[in-house]
Amino acid sequence: MSLQNRKICGGCFEPIEDSRRWLACHLCKEFFDLKCAGVTERRFHGTLVGERRDAWRCVTCVSKQPKRDNTETPVRAAADGVTMRRGAATMSPSSLDASMLERDGQENPNATALNITMEVTDVQALFLEIRQLREEMRDEFRSVRAQIDTLIGRVSLCERRVDAHNERLGDIERRLEAVESRQATISSAPGSETLTQMERTISELKLELNERDQEALVADLEIGHLPEEKGENVLHSVAVLAGRLGVALDERDVVFAERVGAPPAEAGGRARRVVVRLARRHLRDELLRAARVRRGLAGEGGARVFINERLTRSNRQLFHRVREECRRLQWRYSWTRRGRIFARKSDGAQVFQLRSLGDLERVFGSPSI
Known part of the structure; x- marks a missing residue:
């Protein structure tokens, strides 16, 4: 477009650079660029086409049109967005643009629909994250439940073994009491061979009882000269010692770990021995083998640590x-x-x-x- 044929904007009185992006007022025949006309690009190419574009009126002409009879319209407060001033001559360009943009946004619902779509997408993404977190927590709970079930099974097995051992121990004690009762009855008979047999039987029963007691300690260890500290965690100390021996010992593998005997009379005294019961017998055998290989293993205080069967x-x-x-x-x-x-x-x-x-x-x- 040549300089002579350029259209002058009736709002800013500047030449309109783009020959395809302007509007002509249907009434005053003035030309306006989109900014001074208060029309967005979306509205210009979307809804304001054809006859609507030909019937478009500028703000000044719209304000000059006589108002229709609105006597039946109820009075609305200023908060409803109703402009209380007539005409647009006294409005600044910035306020005019804002007013027109606001009116354009109200006439075109696409922006509102886009915002709603974006919000729905964000909510869907949030629900997806919550669902993934729920699945992770469910898997974690399943793992913990499996570990608890395994632990319950081990405890039940230990309880059954203890019950069987107690039953056998009670039977031996009853037999021993019967033998002692018979011995007391015949103890007055001098030179009787029955007394010798009874004493032999008692000795054998005591040996059998001792062996039964020893079988109950088949998964136990005894640790000597392990440094003792006030308020210590014995289980942690045992796990650290096992790690130094090259044996991975988890806390779940230990039924109990405690010190036995009277505490030392003074600080720096001889440490009490530690008694450890493991959940599996092969762990005890593995620790014993590692301790035999490293016989010179020293504790934190420098004293040699001994690991033996209990x-x-x-x-x-x-x-x-x-x-x-x-x-x-x-x-x-x-x-x-x-x-x-x-x-x-x-x-x-x-x-x-x-x-x-x-x-x-x-x-x-x-x-x-």
């Missing part, structure tokens, strides 16, 4: 006596395996099992007092 009180006293006799007679080996006590003089020599104090004389001769 023995009954009777077997612990017997093993102590066996070790003393081995040192006295310079026997090289004394050990325990599955609660049983063994000794051997040297490599390739005969292996002896000791079950009672009476076996000391049989194996070592006259024991020291």
Whole structure:
């Protein structure tokens, strides 16, 4: 378009640069660019086409038109968005643009529909995230439930084993009481061989009872010289010690871990021994093998830590006596395996099992007092 043929905007009085983006007032025949006309691009290309564009009127002409009879229209407050001033001559360009844009937004519902669509999309995305989180939580709960079921099964198995052991122990105790009662009855009979047999039977029953007690400790360990601290977590200390031995020990693998005996009289005294019961026997055997490989393992205080099978009180006293006799007679080996006590003089020599104090004389001769 040449400079002579350029149209002048009736709002800003500047030449209209784009020859395709303008409007002509149906009444005053003035030309207006879209900005001064207060018409958006969307409305210009969307709804304001054809006859509507030809019948378009500028703001000044619209304000000059006589008002229709609105006597039946109820009075509305200013909050309803009703313009209280007549005419547009006194309105600034910025307020005029805002007013026209607001009116254009009301006439074109596409913007409102777009906003609603965006909000619905955001809500759907939020629901999707909530659903994914719910599925993750459900999987986590299933995993925890499976672990709890496994733990319940292990506890039930331990309870059944304990009940069976208690039943057998009660049977042995009843038999022992019956034998002792019979012994008391015939104790007045001098020179009777029955008394000797009864004493032998009592000794055998005591050995059997001791072995039953030892079977109940088949998954137990005893740790000596493990440094003791006030307010310590014994289970954590045991897990750390197992890690140093190269054995991965989870807290669920430990039934209990506690110190036994009287606490040290003063700080820095000798640490009490630790008794550990594991949920699986092969873990105990694995820890014992690792402890034998690393015999020089030292605790945090520098003292050597000992890991052994847990023995009954009777077997612990017997093993102590066996070790003393081995040192006295310079026997090289004394050990325990599955609660049983063994000794051997040297490599390739005969292996002896000791079950009672009476076996000391049989194996070592006259024991020291």
